[in-house]
Amino acid sequence: MYQNENNFNLIFNQLKKLLKNKKRILISITGTPASGKSTFSNQLSKYLINKNYKCEVIPMDGFHLDNKILINKELLSRKGSYQTFDADGFLSLIKRLTKEEDVIVPIFNRELDMSIAQALEIKKDLDFVIVEGNYLLLNKPIWSSLDEYWDLSIMLDIEIKEIEKRLLERWLYYGYTKNEAIEKIKNNDILNSKEIIENSKEADIIIKN
Secondary structure (H helix, E strand, C coil): CCCCHHHHHHHHHHHHHHHCCCCCEEEEEECCCCCCHHHHHHHHHHHHHHCCCCEEEEEHHHHECCHHHHHHCCCHHHECEHHHECHHHHHHHHHHHHHCCCEEEEEEECCCCEEEEEEEEECCCCCEEEEEECCCCECCCCHHHHHHHCCEEEEEECCHHHHHHHHHHHHHHCCCCHHHHHHHHHHHHHHHHHHHHHHECCCCEEEEC
């Protein structure tokens, strides 16, 4: 698994060099759906906090477009693809994090299947902000501009078969039948995973599962 001391020590050694030059370091954690981004980000945050640094995690999922908008755009079945996020709004947030003090950000509630605005406050005195999401290194218009703002970028590398296994467990947990889950994985999640694998810029650190 990703969450071992060696991986965190490797990351921390890079971060120590960056701290000499600026406050509020932006770290991106990216990977395919079900690659473990949220778990890894939260564990890394705990690791840094245990070393007496101030840290917060921002999920990119807060910038999901609302289902009503996706229905109008005929994109509801592709929810989670890069076209179903407010990329401009997300880029604006990342820019604000580099120059403003306290910043309020939205989060995504998976049980409600919707974003909640003004849900998380990012304070000016943080040492590290970990941003996690699928498309943080995507080489597509708007998304490709994010790369210049990451002080350190990390890609979680996982095999497709393991992704499929984890996704099936996820959608069964959220009430889908097995057939519905398999269809959803085949026609959306795996397409998104291949997009990330094939069209992402190279990360500063690649961590294999």
